[in-house]
Amino acid sequence: MTSMARTTRLLPVLIPILLLCYGVLRLIDGLDGDHGPGFAWNLGHTFFLAAFLLLGAFLVELRRLAPATTARKRTAASAAMVAGSFGAGCFVWVILGDLFSGLADSAPLPDLLKLAGPLAFQLGTLTLLIMLAAARPSRLPVWSPALVFVAFALIAVNLDLIPLAAVCLMAGLAPLARNRTVPPPR
Numbered sequence: 001m002t003s004m005a006r007t008t009r010l011l012p013v014l015i016p017i018l019l020l021c022y023g024v025l026r027l028i029d030g031l032d033g034d035h036g037p038g039f040a041w042n043l044g045h046t047f048f049l050a051a052f053l054l055l056g057a058f059l060v061e062l063r064r065l066a067p068a069t070t071a072r073k074r075t076a077a078s079a080a081m082v083a084g085s086f087g088a089g090c091f092v093w094v095i096l097g098d099l100f101s102g103l104a105d106s107a108p109l110p111d112l113l114k115l116a117g118p119l120a121f122q123l124g125t126l127t128l129l130i131m132l133a134a135a136r137p138s139r140l141p142v143w144s145p146a147l148v149f150v151a152f153a154l155i156a157v158n159l160d161l162i163p164l165a166a167v168c169l170m171a172g173l174a175p176l177a178r179n180r181t182v183p184p185p186r
Helices: 006-032 039-065 071-099 101-106 111-134 143-157 159-177
Strands: none
Touching (some): 006 039, 039 071, 071 101
16 A cells, blocks of 8 residues: 555645636636636636646546556556546647637637547546546545536536636545545556
């Protein structure tokens, strides 16, 4: 048995906090009826950028924790990590374009990736969380990936729900933040 890595315990708390900050600043920015460049917009997007950069690192950490007792499970976990990281990269590209209009004008994210990126991120993340919940012994409660799914769904319904989604995400990832021992991945 090994103790959960400090990174594994820190990221499930820090990422939702950054997302919450972005969501609140997005709401503040929109109080005038328009979302656009300004202090709240730029600061919020900086938090959003940090959240997605950390989500990329978090996916690597989830892959490390995922039970990989067979070649099929190792392949599935690695594919989920790659898909999730690819999707996080697409988000980073768009966020950088929001922060730097010159980048958005000169190198916009292709339309196909605007659709595929978020889907890949969500499927990759949920696959790794489900693998952890389905492991024997279980490394996550079953409700954990379900709450993360709810967080993703809230964002898809309306971007103004990002603060609520951040709270759901924090609750869903909270079991990973506890300092407990888990069997080492194989």
